[in-house]
Amino acid sequence: MVGIVGAGQLARMTIEAASALGIPVVLLAEEPTSAGAQITSRVLLGAPTDAGQLWALAARCDVMTFDHEHIDLEMLTTFEEAGVAVRPGVEAMRMGVDKAHMRETLRAAGLPVAQYAVLDPTDPRPLATQVQDFASVYGWPLVLKASRDGYDGKGVWPVANPAAAASVCARAEAAGIPLMVEIHVPIDFELSALVVRRASETRAWPVVETTQVNGVCRELVMPGQVTPAMATSAQALAVQIADAIGLVGVMAVELFATGDTVLVNELALRPHNSGHWTIEGSVTSQFENHVRAVLDLPLGSTEAAFPHVATVNVFGPADGSDPSGRLAGALAVEGAHVHLYGKEPRAGRKLGHVTVCGADQSDVRNRAWRAARALGTQVPTSVSGQAAVR
Ligand SMILES: Nc1ncnc2c1ncn2[C@@H]1O[C@H](COP(=O)(O)OP(=O)(O)O)[C@@H](O)[C@H]1O
Ligand SMILES: [Mg+2]
Structure with a gap:
């Protein structure tokens, strides 16, 4: 029996x-x-910090x-x-719970991270x-970050000048939120x-490749803009970190591509939104391999099953309606794998995702966005190649 906190x-x-x-x-x-x-039906009710x-x-x-990092x-x-x-x-x-500890550990190990304090x-x-x-x-602009309990950009505050920084610091201090500061990385992707x-x-x-808008992941594409050389170095970094911390289970390493280099942004020591494509797009999904790993069973192949995969997140539409009421439109898109999480619909809340696998990158992106749009998700104006997903 596997127990999951969260x-x-x-x-x-x-x-x-x-x-x-x-x-x-x-589950707890x-x-x-x-x-x-x-x-x-196997559910215990309680907070993740409820000792009993x-x-x-x-x-x-x-x-x-664990399903999340809000733990003691x-x-x-x-x-x-x-x-x-x-x-x-x-x-x-601790590497996933405390970003400051994570940064210190990565920097001490000589891994590439943005300048921070x-x-x-x-x-x-x-x-x-x-x-x-x-x-x-280092100059302005900078990014202030809560070193604990942030997710989906909540707890990340880009600041352009001293006044903006002072206001974030005052609010964080009042709320007892531990802060770190880092350079605003000129991210290519x-x-x-x-x-x-x-x-x-x-x-x-x-x-x-992942696309975040206001800190929230909207889309991922395998391989997207990731070059083979970049993939090799990112994989090597991830394996190095996993081995160094004695990881058991799945870990996602979020990185920034900037110029010729990649910087490690943060770690998630659990299955992650950026791995949802693996359910249909790879031989073994992140969820299955997480279960295998925590039970010390042989791991499954992590090879891609298709040349290109796109996953688009589904968010609650502005009118608060439930995407599940529009399922037919999404299922009419050829090859669309629809996942709805059964969560209470709220405007802007992440409620599901759609994955499409295939031989052509713009085709899989196009179809994944078409299915997500059919479920009421808007294409953000800043999503690249938007014309291709209309
Ligand atoms: N130093 C930075 N420079 C530029 N953009 C950043 C920086 N740090 C974070 N971001 C942007 O904010 C997003 C969320 O930040 P992240 O540290 O991953 O927090 P979260 O825990 O909310 O995912 C990132 O995916 C990236 O788009
Ligand atoms: Mg992140």
């Missing part, structure tokens, strides 16, 4: 994959209506794994010390002054390298 769409798709292997999954869900909890319910989860499963590492350490199989381990998970709330100099010190070396590891083997999927 019950969102990642848990839901993990259950779908585990189910095919006859592997049961039990905050709500009985969570995307994952809807498709299984975490112990109950541990008692029911052979290994404990210190609490989980006591579980690990008591002999609970926590996968990935707590020290590895961790702001120190105990320093007598105000946070805004610490940002100004950083700016006096973003990419993601997905790996899976258990003690005896590490495998990397082909690298994808």
Whole structure:
């Protein structure tokens, strides 16, 4: 039995994959209506930091794994010390929970990261002054980031000048949010390298190009603009990190392509939105390989099953309507694999994704966007090659 802390769409798709292997999954869900909890009766209700319910989860499963990073590492350490199989381990998970720790570890290992500084709330100099010190070396604009609990761009604040930085610092200080500052990278495009590891083997999927709008992933394309040389170096970085931290399970490494180099932006130590294409587009999906890895079963091939794959995220339309009411339009698009997560529809909320696989890049993108549009998702004006997806 696999226990998952959290019950969102990642848990839901993990259950779908585990189910095919006859592997049961039990969830710790905050709500009985969570995307994952809807498709299984094996659900414990509680917060991811509810020690009592975490112990109950541990008692029911052979290994404990995670759907998100909103966890209490210190609490989980006591579980690990008591002999609970926590996968990935707590020290590895720290890389996904705390961006400042992740940056320090990557920089110490000599890996390429953007120039940054961790702001120190105990320093007598105000946070805004610490940002100004950083700016006096690297200039403006900069990016301020919450080092914990951010996702989908929540917790990422581009700032163009000292006044904007001071206002973000004041708000973060009032809310007790730990901050880091980094240069605003002139990004050519973003990419993601997905790996899976258990003690005896590490495998990397082909690298994808990802498109974020306001910090939210809208689209991924395999291989997109990722050149073979870039893919090789991104995969090597991801494998190096996975081996160095003793990863068990799936990890996504988000990277920025800038000029001739790639920089590591952040890590997610779990199945990730940038890996949704693997469900239909590769021999073994990220969800199946995550289950295999945490149970120490042989990993499946991470080869692509098609030359080109596009995945487009589905968001709640502005009128708040439910995309599931428009399923027929999306299913009418040839080859569209539609995934709706069963989440309560809200304008702008990520509710699903569509994947199309094939032999031609603009064709798969075009069809994936067509299906997403049929579900009520708008094509953002900044999505590149928009003309191709009309
Ligand atoms: N230093 C930076 N320079 C330019 N853009 C950035 C920088 N950091 C983040 N971004 C943009 O914001 C997005 C979200 O930032 P990220 O650190 O990945 O936070 P999250 O945890 O919300 O995914 C990135 O995918 C990228 O588009
Ligand atoms: Mg990110």
